[in-house]
Amino acid sequence: MILSMSGVVLLGIIVFLFFRKAGLKASHAVVSALFGFYMANTAIAPSIKAGGESLASLLGGIKF
Template sequence: MILSISGVVLLGTVVFIFFRKDGLKPSHACTSMLFGFYLSSTAIAPSIKAGGESLASLLGGMRF
């Protein structure tokens, strides 16, 4: 659950920065949002979630 909320916050921040700095149009933001909602209801969603969790655990295990 925490990973999902963090991912949403991160993606929201990226979209906001693109919107403010790189001239992302509102239609692009809406399209991105709708794509995410539709993608989450497909059969590939569990694979995407597992890949994200795997990447998060890999990054979490790195020591600097």
């Protein structure tokens, strides 16, 4: 739950920055959000979730 919430917050910040700085149109953001909601109901959703968790653990394991 914490990982998915932090992922949502991170993606929200990225979309906000694209909207403010890179010229992302509101319609593009809405279409992207709807695409994400529809992808969550498909058979590929577990693979996407596993990939996100794998990436998060990889980034979490980096030592500076």
